[in-house]
């Protein structure tokens with residue numbers, strides 16, 4: 050006779066939202082330590098889905114940072130830039146010279162800004178970023194076929 054096996058409670062595979070958000074906070078703390086020594090530690094850093102016009106936002110008085118989940122899937126150095134940008138806002142609320150001086154230590158600063166500008170531009174134009182072949186005809190990227 051085979052006895053019943055003691056079954057351990059199985060943990061769900063996916064971490065819940067809270068865990069993922071604290072992972073995001075750890076990432077922010079690491080960035081802050083590398084590029085913004087002396088900056089205030091964020092109390093909370095989380096993904097939000099109701100933020101469609103801004104990539105990120107910060108509330109310096111509460112030391113909280115929110116990132117748009119539209120950033121998910123973008124290169125990590127782009128997400129890091131947005132995190133760093135919002136971390137810098139905990140020190141400097143406005144986009145003055147001092148603000149950009151703080152961010153200038155980030156190596157991919159200009160690339161990340163250009164990347165996000167490009168994404169915004171394409172979104173405004175309704176472009177998907179893919180040059181899909183047409184079923185008929187052979188028009189390429191250029192609308193000017195002369």
Ligand SMILES: [Zn+2]
Pocket residue numbers: 134138144
């Ligand atoms: Zn800003």
